Amino acid sequence: MVEVEGNSVLALIIVFSASIILFFYYYYCYYYHIYEHHGKNIPPGSLGFPVIGESWSFVKAQREDKGSEWIEKRVAMHGTVFKTSLMGCPTVVVTGRTGNKFVFSADDESLSVKQPPSIAMLVGKYNVLELTGPRYKHVKSVVMRFLKPEAIQEYIDPMNSIMKNTLNSLKVKDSVLIVPLMKRLTFNITCSLLFGLHDEPTNDALFEDFSHLFKGLWSVPLNLPGTAFRRALHARSNIVQRVTPILKSRRKKIIEEVVNANSDMLSGLITRLSDEEIIDNFVALMVASHDTTAILLTLMVWKLARDPQIYQKVSQEQSAIIKERQEKTNGKLTWSEIQKMKYTWRVAQEIMRMIPPVFGNFRKAMKDINFAGYDIPKGWQVFWEVTQTHMNNGIFENATSFDPSRFENSSRSIQTFTYIPFGAGSRMCLGNEFARVEALTVMHHLVTNFEWSQLIPDEPITRNPMPYPSKGLPIKLKVKETSDML
Structure with a gap:
């Protein structure tokens, strides 16, 4: 019964x-x-299942590093403009140079940088990456005070010190996992230099919280027990709880003139924004400033391990810098030396072309708009992506071949809106120069102190949501005889 x-x-x-x-x-x-x-000419395509749309297949393709295939399949079926539904919202995907130009040239009144509601819940609706109009200009002006070249030059010595500590911890190891190393290294640099956060236990806790938040950014937005999105929401709540007392303490020190309001970005934001706005921008800038650079550094180590010829050329460039420095002075890495790392940066540029840290991103139609003869209704998302130009043989000759010389001189100019690892237009990544200097500083110290090889030669790349070697990239280390470690 x-x-x-x-x-x-x-x-x-x-x-x-x-x-x-x-x-x-x-x-x-x-x-x-x-x-x-x-009565509207909506692009062809499928909106998939209710609410979920095609998010499951999209996220699955990303994790298998097959996002480009996911796009190409739909381009073959529907054309270079098609509709789908991602992250809980109807979406129009635009591809190719024309699509990129449409997105990056649009004004905020037509196509805003608003993210899907699920991402806004995690990052915050008041962050500089989503703001528009006068408020965007105000917050951007505060942020750029700490990201302009004059400010970045002041970060080089502290970066050197952080790298020295990292190298000294590595020299006693035979092997190391590069992914967690680079994530933690770039997180420490961002905490210390940009936000003036030096309390190790607090930074450890924040690092764990941000790790969960990253994984939930492009997950299927289901707030259910056990999902990545639920864990990310919980991590966001933890971050707010940890940062709020820091803001209170820092504000008190600024008022008492113990801390200068211009000493770091967090202090600069405190004097100009509300706590809610500060936390949203702290989260957004932390996401934007450290994880993408960690990806680039990981993939550079990965590439140099797989291509001895590329490693040798990078090593020769970096060794020449040290030799010239020793002939003049026994000092530390300088701004002028970083500007000489042209080949090393071309390697980085080619890596970002072939394996872009950011696969694509969202905009939001603020009114009914038209593109390529199709109607995009107000409130719909527009998704731009990089592979249809980065891997296009008509734009980059032999696109599947790794060739840093593509970026060698201006006479072989690359068309605008075709190479977009940092975006383009007025909304180009605010921290692209900081990322360049950070990546080159870290690689300088690694290459001049170590040789390495992969322990898993066939380790695949996966995206979750950023591209990483799936096993964490374990490498075998060998300290060079010419190492300059302390």
Whole structure:
């Protein structure tokens, strides 16, 4: 009798759940296909399942580093402009140089930088990456005070010190996992130099929180137990709880003139924004400033391990810098020396072309707009992506071949809106110069002190949501005889 009742309850639950799903499905079909689409020339494509859309297949393709194939499959079916549904919102995907130009040339009144609601919940709606108009200009002006070349030059000595400590910890090891090393290294640099955070236990806790938040950014936005999105929401809450007392203490020190308001970006934001705005920008800038650079550094180590010829050329350039320095003075790495690392940076540029840290990103239509003869309704997302230009043989000759010389001189100029690892237009990444200097500083110290080889030669690349070697890139280290470690 109990079993029958239990089965009846189970059946009722199944019927009720199915009814709810069908309700949302029919509502979805009615609203988007009948009402919203009526009389409009919407791009071809599929909106997928209710609410979830095609997010499952999109995220799965990203994790298998097959995002470009996911795009190409739909381009083959529907053309260079197609519709789908990602992160809970109907989306128009635009590809190629024309699509990039459309996105990066649009004004905020037509195509805003607003992210999907799920990402905004994690990063915060008041961060500089989403702001528009006068408020964007105000916050950007504060942030750029600490990212302009004059400020970045002052970061080189502290970066040298952080790298020396890292190298000294590595010299006693035979092997190391590069992914966690680079994530932690760039996180420490960002905490210390940009935000003036030097308390190790607090930074350790924040590092764990941000690790969970990163994984939830491009996950399927289901706030259910056990999901990456739920863990990311919890991590966001932890970050707010940890940063709030720091803001209170820092504000008090600024008022008492113990800390200069211009000493770091966090202090600069405190004097000009509310706590909610500061936290949103802290989260956004931390996401933007350290994880993408960690990716680039990881992939440079990965590439140099796989290509001895590239390693040798980078090593020769870096060794020449040390030799010239010793002939003049026995000092530390300088700004002028970083400007001489032209080949090393070309290697970085080619890596970002072939394996871009950011696969693409979202904009939001603020009004009904038109592109390539298609209507994009107000409120829909627009997604731009990089592979359709980065890996296009018509733009980059032999696109699948690794060739740093593509970036060698201005006479072989690359068309605008075709090479976009940092975006383009007025919304280009604010910290691209900081990232360049940080990456070159770290690689200088690594290459001049170590040789290395992969312990898993066939280790694949995966995206979660950024591209990393799937096993963490374990490498075998060998200290060079000419090492300059302390």
